[in-house]
Amino acid sequence: MVHEWALAEAIVLYIENQGVKRGRRLVVKTGALQSIDREVLEFALRMLIKEHGLELGEIEIVEEEPLLKCRNCGYEWRLDPSSMSQDVRESIHFLPESIYAYYRCPRCGSIDFEIVKGRGISEIRVEDHD
Amino acid sequence: MVHEWALAEAIVLYIENQGVKRGRRLVVKTGALQSIDREVLEFALRMLIKEHGLELGEIEIVEEEPLLKCRNCGYEWRLDPSSMSQDVRESIHFLPESIYAYYRCPRCGSIDFEIVKGRGISEIRVEDHD
Amino acid sequence: MIEDPRTLKAIKNLESPRSVYLVVSSKGGVGKTTVSTLLALVSSIEGHSTGLLDLDFVNPSTHIILGLDPRVIKYEEEKGVKPYMVLDNLYYFTIVSYTMDNPIALRGGDASNALWEILAIVRWNNVENLYIDTPPGIGDEHLDILYRLRRIVKPIVVATPSRLALRSIDRLVDILREMGYGEILFIENMGNGLLRSYAIEKKLIYTGFIPYISEIEESIGSIEKLLKSDLLSYVKTIYKNLRGFTRG
Amino acid sequence: MIEDPRTLKAIKNLESPRSVYLVVSSKGGVGKTTVSTLLALVSSIEGHSTGLLDLDFVNPSTHIILGLDPRVIKYEEEKGVKPYMVLDNLYYFTIVSYTMDNPIALRGGDASNALWEILAIVRWNNVENLYIDTPPGIGDEHLDILYRLRRIVKPIVVATPSRLALRSIDRLVDILREMGYGEILFIENMGNGLLRSYAIEKKLIYTGFIPYISEIEESIGSIEKLLKSDLLSYVKTIYKNLRGFTRG
Ligand SMILES: Nc1ncnc2c1ncn2[C@@H]1O[C@H](COP(=O)(O)OP(=O)(O)O)[C@@H](O)[C@H]1O
Ligand SMILES: Nc1ncnc2c1ncn2[C@@H]1O[C@H](COP(=O)(O)OP(=O)(O)O)[C@@H](O)[C@H]1O
Ligand SMILES: [Mg+2]
Ligand SMILES: [Mg+2]
Ligand SMILES: [Mg+2]
Ligand SMILES: [Mg+2]
Ligand code: NI
Ligand code: NI
Ligand SMILES: [Zn+2]
Ligand SMILES: [Zn+2]
Numbered sequence: 232m233v234h235e236w237a238l239a240e241a242i243v244l245y246i247e248n249q250g251v252k253r254g255r256r257l258v259v260k261t262g263a264l265q266s267i268d269r270e271v272l273e274f275a276l277r278m279l280i281k282e283h284g285l286e287l288g289e290i291e292i293v294e295e296e297p298l299l300k301c302r303n304c305g306y307e308w309r310l311d312p313s314s315m316s317q318d319v320r321e322s323i324h325f326l327p328e329s330i331y332a333y334y335r336c337p338r339c340g341s342i343d344f345e346i347v348k349g350r351g352i353s354e355i356r357v358e359d360h361d
Numbered sequence: 362m363v364h365e366w367a368l369a370e371a372i373v374l375y376i377e378n379q380g381v382k383r384g385r386r387l388v389v390k391t392g393a394l395q396s397i398d399r400e401v402l403e404f405a406l407r408m409l410i411k412e413h414g415l416e417l418g419e420i421e422i423v424e425e426e427p428l429l430k431c432r433n434c435g436y437e438w439r440l441d442p443s444s445m446s447q448d449v450r451e452s453i454h455f456l457p458e459s460i461y462a463y464y465r466c467p468r469c470g471s472i473d474f475e476i477v478k479g480r481g482i483s484e485i486r487v488e489d490h491d
Numbered sequence: 492m493i494e495d496p497r498t499l500k501a502i503k504n505l506e507s508p509r510s511v512y513l514v515v516s517s518k519g520g521v522g523k524t525t526v527s528t529l530l531a532l533v534s535s536i537e538g539h540s541t542g543l544l545d546l547d548f549v550n551p552s553t554h555i556i557l558g559l560d561p562r563v564i565k566y567e568e569e570k571g572v573k574p575y576m577v578l579d580n581l582y583y584f585t586i587v588s589y590t591m592d593n594p595i596a597l598r599g600g601d602a603s604n605a606l607w608e609i610l611a612i613v614r615w616n617n618v619e620n621l622y623i624d625t626p627p628g629i630g631d632e633h634l635d636i637l638y639r640l641r642r643i644v645k646p647i648v649v650a651t652p653s654r655l656a657l658r659s660i661d662r663l664v665d666i667l668r669e670m671g672y673g674e675i676l677f678i679e680n681m682g683n684g685l686l687r688s689y690a691i692e693k694k695l696i697y698t699g700f701i702p703y704i705s706e707i708e709e710s711i712g713s714i715e716k717l718l719k720s721d722l723l724s725y726v727k728t729i730y731k732n733l734r735g736f737t738r739g
Numbered sequence: 740m741i742e743d744p745r746t747l748k749a750i751k752n753l754e755s756p757r758s759v760y761l762v763v764s765s766k767g768g769v770g771k772t773t774v775s776t777l778l779a780l781v782s783s784i785e786g787h788s789t790g791l792l793d794l795d796f797v798n799p800s801t802h803i804i805l806g807l808d809p810r811v812i813k814y815e816e817e818k819g820v821k822p823y824m825v826l827d828n829l830y831y832f833t834i835v836s837y838t839m840d841n842p843i844a845l846r847g848g849d850a851s852n853a854l855w856e857i858l859a860i861v862r863w864n865n866v867e868n869l870y871i872d873t874p875p876g877i878g879d880e881h882l883d884i885l886y887r888l889r890r891i892v893k894p895i896v897v898a899t900p901s902r903l904a905l906r907s908i909d910r911l912v913d914i915l916r917e918m919g920y921g922e923i924l925f926i927e928n929m930g931n932g933l934l935r936s937y938a939i940e941k942k943l944i945y946t947g948f949i950p951y952i953s954e955i956e957e958s959i960g961s962i963e964k965l966l967k968s969d970l971l972s973y974v975k976t977i978y979k980n981l982r983g984f985t986r987g
Contacts, residue, residue: 233816233818234816234819234860236819237748237860237862241745241859244744245744302634323837325856326834326837326857327852327853328796328834328849328850328852329837329838331843331844331849332837332838332842335669342634342666342669343844345846346849355744363569364568364572366571367611367612370571371496371497371499371611374496378494378499432882452590453589455566455572455589455612456586456589456605458548458601458602461596461597462590462595470917471918472917472918473596473598475600476601482497518768519766519769519875520767520768520875549910550907550910552907555903594911594914596914598848598878599846600848602847603846627767627768627874627876628798628874629844630847633844634846654959655772655800655804655959658803661842662797662842663842666844711903712902
């Protein structure tokens with residue numbers, strides 16, 4: 232699942248673009264739907280941070296649990312990616328919207344639901360930066 | 362501009378649907394983009410409230426100023442419907458999304474902006490209801 | 492607000508017509524707009540009070556087929572908005588009268604908002620058959636209508652006998668079934684009846700076909716010519732079949 | 740977050756190809772998918788490393804034209820996702836490999852999210868010409884790309900010589916102009932060159948036409964047949980004109 236590298240690059244480009252060069256700690260919030268391999272992501276981040284000449288100290292990756300909400304009946308539910316079949320999980324890992332091909336509202340069967348949270352990278356924060 | 366009647370009916374159906382029968386005060390927040398005629402709306406509301414057998418006491422109509430935000434450059438701006446030409450204002454009165462046919466981001470010219478608030482009815486609240 | 496108050500008013504407005512047909516197809520260019528406009532024309536000349544509602548906001552074209560200048564389309568207000576009377580029996584609503592046919596690009600959320608506003612304010616009372624034209628694909632507008640107005644609308648799927656169109660229809664039909672639509676009406680456009688067996692296999696209600704008629708191009712923009720065109724007899728058959736299946 | 744971090748990575752990914760063509764049309768069924776697939780095929784057999792990206796999420800069909808089963812389309816990972824090699828020079832990405840061609844209906848916000856995810860993770864390095872197929876209309880996906888990737892993509896407008904299609908193209912061209920697109924490439928499909936004067940009048944770059952060829956139906960699903968089809972010489976001319984105009 233080394234496409235984590237691309238996500239790491241997006242994160243580093245983002246930090247750079249914000250004009251941030253150094254900081255004590257980098258906090259990244261990822262969505263559990265993407266089943267991101269934290270070690271791979273952290274490794275990629277360290278490499279890229281170095282490559283881009285940034286100094287960011289610690290890296291913390293926080294995973295956000297997925298929350299889904301039906302637009303038809305209003306029902307809210309959680310979904311544990313580790314309960315998915317390997318194929319489906321991998322599809323959703325790459326493209327969280329693949330979920331619409333495999334899941335329905337557990338209460339009313341609706342295909343019209345939204346990923347309220349836990350989809351992808353939702354926060355990138357550099358603490359004590361200058 | 363008596364299409365306010367249709368909006369009033371939507372409001373009354375909504376209250377009814379919530380199971381509310383009586384209350385001390387009805388507060389309705391409307392968006393200034395719709396240039397709603399408050400007197401007409403209030404009149405229609407009173408008629409329909411009676412027709413539907415509800416008792417709602419006072420009616421307060423609060424108008425929310427429009428706020429627009431460019432999705433291209435991030436610029437935020439306000440728009441005063443009274444500054445619009447008669448035709449444009451009337452179109453937006455009936456269908457606020459008509460704004461996309463006549464307005465652009467004042468900073469970058471983008472057609473891709475959003476109506477952050479002040480579009481249409483955004484709140485219907487019955488105070489002290491039972 | 493828990494629910495959009497406009498939904499309730501929309502349901503009320505759309506409960507008046509005996510039949511509300513939603514013309515859909517996940518593929519563009521199959522003739523949704525042509526078919527919905529012609530069906531509305533036929534319905535009105537058959538003596539039934541008829542409505543035509545154009546919900547393709549980014550690419551409204553029913554007025555082009557009818558040959559109507561956006562500036563002549565005006566709506567009266569009476570406890571809402573009254574559609575424009577095109578013919579004695581034909582009532583029409585399109586946003587071009589508000590946008591003056593200026594180009595607009597709507598994101599999904601805006602399209603959904605525009606949809607509910609229109610459904611809530613435009614009144615179709617006294618209308619017997621209402622035909623709704625929709626944009627291609629299955630986007631916010633379709634999801635909104637197909638879920639919230641499930642007990643009201645009858646979907647009409649339009650398809651052409653091409654591989655790409657059929658593959659796309661397969662997907663749409665799957666979705667409509669999942670949504671709980673048991674009766675799905677079907678029109679074959681630019682075909683010769685070949686899709687009847689396809690429709691039967693998919694348990695769709697086959698209502699007829701319209702052949703490819705290149706002269707249609709010359710009739711576009713003139714109601715008079717459309718009413719005299721070769722297409723009309725085919726549309727009449729479909730119209731009758733639609734009525735037959737939805738007499739309920 | 741102020742901006743979507745994926746945008747920056749997307750720009751980086753799309754800066755590799757010499758030309759990134761965005762095939763658009765506010766009208767469906769004019770041949771966007773057919774044209775983008777054939778252009779990619781021609782580009783690859785002409786010996787150029789070529790990419791084909793299908794962004795029509797609700798109705799993906801490039802794989803049907805290419806005759807590819809969703810199950811055979813697999814992507815390798817290497818600092819991102821590497822597109823699937825269809826032919827020696829042809830690299831391809833479509834979501835059907837993730838959705839297994841199950842039908843999905845996306846609201847605008849979801850389509851936009853899927854778009855940025857794909858543009859951020861799929862790498863097009865070593866690709867010279869990239870052709871992007873898009874859904875009909877002007878929705879979230881188009882607005883996203885046309886604004887954020889303005890310095891990168893070259894829009895190709897596809898139109899057929901029908902009144903409805905041209906009216907719709909007028910609108911699209913107005914929008915592209917407002918967005919700051921000076922060079923708009925133009926392809927006439929299912930026509931005979933009649934639209935050259937239309938294109939010139941609208942200051943579009945006319946790159947050629949493809950006639951209506953009913954046999955195309957039989958070639959769909961087979962690269963071999965497509966490469967032998969009568970269409971090909973027309974597509975080759977267009978391909979060369981596109982390259983000529985975008986040599987920059
Ligand atoms: N039966 C037919 N024979 C010939 N041309 C047709 C027929 N039906 C539609 N067309 C043409 O096909 C094109 C697409 O039709 P349209 O109604 O706009 O489709 P949609 O609304 O599904 O995009 C238009 O140019 C129209 O004139
Ligand atoms: N030049 C052509 N001659 C004949 N048929 C064509 C031609 N180009 C496209 N088609 C057919 O027209 C239909 C619409 O084409 P498609 O590429 O799917 O359009 P779009 O992607 O714009 O919706 C398909 O059935 C396709 O096979
Ligand atoms: Mg149409
Ligand atoms: Mg008026
Ligand atoms: Mg297509
Ligand atoms: Mg894999
Ligand atoms: Ni991965
Ligand atoms: Ni009014
Ligand atoms: Zn539900
Ligand atoms: Zn702006």
